[in-house]
Amino acid sequence: MTSAIGRARIPESFDFTFRATGTGRARLGRLETPHGGIDTPQFMPVGTQATVKSLTPADLRTAGTQIILANTYHLSLRPGHERIARLGGLHRFMSWDGPILTDSGGFQVFSLAHLRQVDDDGVTFASHLDGSRQRLTPERSIEIQEALGSDIAMTFDQLVDSTQPADEVERAMERTHHWAGRCLTARSRADQALFGIVQGGVDAELRRQSVAAISGLPFDGIAVGGLSVGESKAQMTETLDVVAEALGSDPRVRYLMGVGSPPDFFTAVERGIDLFDCVLPTRVARNGQLWTSQGKLNLRNARFLDEPGPIDPACGCETCRNHSRAYIAHLFRAEELLAYRLASVHNVTYTLDLMGRIRGALADGSFTSLREVVAAQFGGAGPESISRR
């Protein structure tokens, strides 16, 4: 094998083909991986700890899942990536034989900010489980992801929220660029793709610099990170415009990390995004919020206790075929575990169905009207800004 950093081609078992659709920069594509193909635009349910919370692999399959996301940081702490490797790798461990993308732990640099210290070489965490000192570097992240055996690994990056001063955003971006090169050097598996991550906050010039730096490296895909972390919708849209313009005709698959809501998908697909992941569909499901052809429902609201119909008459998921709103509302009140599964089954199905509808609309030219329908259901363009605790 040639040195990893010099390899410009996607690993042998990977392939991404796409075609322009005539709708903005939107593309229709197909990404092949060792564990199966992915139709794009596509959404990846998040299974941080080797499980999409409350769902079985069979549930995921039935919902139409083509690829899931799992997490380097969490799995390295528990049960440990070496243990997962000994048990045959992540696919066998969790009994999911479809494609898996692993996040690098970079997001935890952001979400666990109060438990870590960043330096130019890497990040030291105090484990959220037992406080023990944990070191994550680009090399270490790749080592863990290779042990897990995901189909797609992500580079270790640093993201900052939009409230940070400009020099802090720039410094995190430059670290991300250095770390990107180190990740490429560290990779050793030919059956695992590696995606670079563009950072730069909401500053157009920094984003252009970051696109130039990351797209100039031989990554198998390009991710856009550092969005949906507190900036306004307008800022996210503008940043996606800048990134799309800067990427130009780059043929690699494009992944917008951590997005999103139904209206967000349209914003991003129009700007050339092929892949999404987000905890939103599964997290809000566990908190009683169900996404439907009539918009968002909060099943904790009293009125649902007396409604005999399904969550969404337009949905064919297990939940909607078999259970009433009244029943699910009852399960939430009683804190019965089935509530979480039924709600998650529905929201994942809704989200993946929506992706399918988006692909269909791109194919037949009805994207714009679909976007308007969904925007009407979900309150226009959604919240003015993306909040975060």
Next chain:
RNA sequence: GGGUAGGUUGAGCAGGUGGUGAGCUCCGCUGACUGUAGAUCAGCCGUCUUCGACUGUGGGGGUUCGAUUCCCUCCCUGCCCA
């Protein structure tokens, strides 16, 4: 029948031994959630004309400038004894 401990806002409690009881936890109502330390978090949760005001400590009466507190009486509940 005798004794004893109690009765505080839907429930369970805290507090208060003469000087402004609306405090907590449930329940309930509503909202939030965007590369998951999240089956979580936040607000509200007696009434009203809600930056404030009023009402409320089982019922009634008394003492007092002032009573949840002291006195009388009645009602209700738990436990013990007959």
